[in-house]
Amino acid sequence: VYNALYNNYSLMYNSSLYFYNEATSDNAFSSSGDYNLIASGNSASSLPKFQNDWKYYYSTIKSCNLFLAHVDENTTMAPDVKERLKAETRFIRAFAHFNLAKWYGNVPLVDRDLTEADAQTIPPSSKEKVMDFVVAELTAIAEILPSKDEIPAAENGRITNGAALALEARVLLYKGDKMSEVVAVCEKLMNDQAAYGTYQLVDNYSDLFSNPAVNRSNNEALLSLQYVPVTRTWQELWDFVPRSVGGRVSSMSPTQELVDDYIMTNGKGINEAGSGYNESSPYVNRDPRLTATVVYHEYNWTGQVNKTIYIKPGTDPDGAKLDEYNPGSQSASLTGYYWRKYYDPTSLPNFVSGLNLHLLRYAEVLLTYAEAKNSLGQMDATVWSETIGALRARAGFTDPGALNYPGNSGMTN
Incomplete structure (x- = not known):
């Protein structure tokens, strides 16, 4: 049975x-x-x-x-x-x-x-x-x-x-x-x-996906695909990370649309007035979860390999150009970005991982609750602090502009 x-x-x-x-x-x-x-x-x-x-x-x-x-x-x-x-x-x-x-x-x-x-x-x-x-x-x-x-x-x-x-x-x-x-x-x-x-x-936040001890035993995951090192594993990340840190090919890459969705540390979207967003330094003062998820140009990669990732063509000082954006290449990023989320520091040399893949998380419950309350016209400072505010604080936001309830004007949009 x-x-x-x-x-x-x-x-x-x-x-x-x-x-x-x-x-x-x-x-x-x-x-x-x-x-x-x-x-x-x-x-x-x-x-x-x-x-x-x-x-x-x-x-x-x-x-x-x-x-x-x-x-x-x-x-x-x-x-x-x-x-x-x-x-x-x-x-x-x-x-x-x-x-x-x-x-x-x-x-x-x-x-x-x-x-x-x-x-x-x-x-x-x-x-x-x-x-x-x-x-x-x-x-x-x-x-x-x-x-x-x-x-x-x-x-x-x-x-x-x-x-x-x-x-x-x-x-x-x-x-x-x-x-x-x-x-x-x-x-x-x-x-x-x-x-x-x-x-x-x-x-x-990052530990939930990339710290083996936290990933496998925590109070946030309600249901995960269970994996066991050596016995039952997955290795998709091998095809998502930069070649300079052990990646094989680049079969799926984050999009600019995803990157643009990450807000500034002051709580504003990158296109909002007063956000402080600067196209010449687009990853400065961004939602900390961006760095936990996406590898961008001049990203500081840490783990079993510690190095700077150069993606913009012609910028790799070593001349290897392993990670530089190259349209049509089967090994370089397809979009100018790579993935960091679910990087398993114990998975080298072939990125075979035993990390669990989370299907349902308490964070989703909180966001679902916030969306439903907002749809009912019941979003207020208390609901905000229990849900979106709590999630941002956990992510590492400290600016009151990001943490405090902004009022519900335009929130549904």
């Missing part, structure tokens, strides 16, 4: 989807033909990316439904343990349905193990119906699953009631017309931690 459950966990998500789906947004640009077509708006339903993801998620759902159809055949397992395993599997099935509905809209809702004949004739359900199913499942299993505080350390990474509520809040926010429900779900996680687990922000 447990081997079947662990198989379902392994099918929930993977490192390739985790990283490369960024290239379907304006956060990243990939050299892959599929992602280029999606980014340019020239993709079709026959695109291998779409075909493969469809198969992936429905394979996950098939595995979950098989588990749910046959787990009761085990007559020796305690009923309460069995119900927990069912709830974990229902979460994974709900997560797959949510991803399908996000990508494809109306899709078959498969809540039972289908025969081959059924699979060939089942019609698509509306996107709304699929989302309602996901919310109903998450609401139900949150009453079955234990909190993270109720499970032993050896079970870190298993799905909890906190994870169920965090995903429910994400789905409800995505629906767009359930803001009161979003607030109610988030407030359970924020205000009833005795029932749903103790969660708080990690002190250092």
Whole structure:
């Protein structure tokens, strides 16, 4: 039974989807033909990316439904343990349905193990119906699953009631017309931690992604893809970092749009009056999370390798030009930027990493709550300080202009 459950966990998500789906947004640009077509708006339903993801998620759902159809055949397992395993599997099935509905809209809702004949004739359900199913499942299993505080350390990474509520809040926010429900779900996680687990922000933002000890054991992650050095690893970062620090090729790079979204340390956007932004020194006085995420020209790289990264053509004093922007190159950055986030200092020489990849974080719960409260016209100084203010303080902001509530004029925009 447990081997079947662990198989379902392994099918929930993977490192390739985790990283490369960024290239379907304006956060990243990939050299892959599929992602280029999606980014340019020239993709079709026959695109291998779409075909493969469809198969992936429905394979996950098939595995979950098989588990749910046959787990009761085990007559020796305690009923309460069995119900927990069912709830974990229902979460994974709900997560797959949510991803399908996000990508494809109306899709078959498969809540039972289908025969081959059924699979060939089942019609698509509306996107709304699929989302309602996901919310109903998450609401139900949150009453079955234990909190993270109720499970032993050896079970870190298993799905909890906190994870169920965090995903429910994400789905409800995505629906767009359930803001009161979003607030109610988030407030359970924020205000009833005795029932749903103790969660708080990690002190250092960068540590959450790149410090192995903090990454694997912290009170911010509600659910992560679990990896173990040597035994179960990922190595996508090998193709995202500068060659001078061990990178192989550059298959996906941060975009200028992503970089421009990082505000100034005074809380203003780079294009706002009084921001202090200077195009000749564009990375000075920026949100500290930029440096934790993106490698830019003259970046001070620290870790097992300590060096300055030169990206602007003709600036590398060593003449090696390994990291300089070179359009059309298969090894240099595609955009003039590289990735730093999820750099594992223990992963050299081949960037095989055992860091966990976080799917749900308490930081997202706080931002979801803030967005819902703002949409309801209920944003105020208290909500701000609990959410956006707290996140900025954790990131390292000190300027009152960034930390203090600015009023809600224009905030929705």
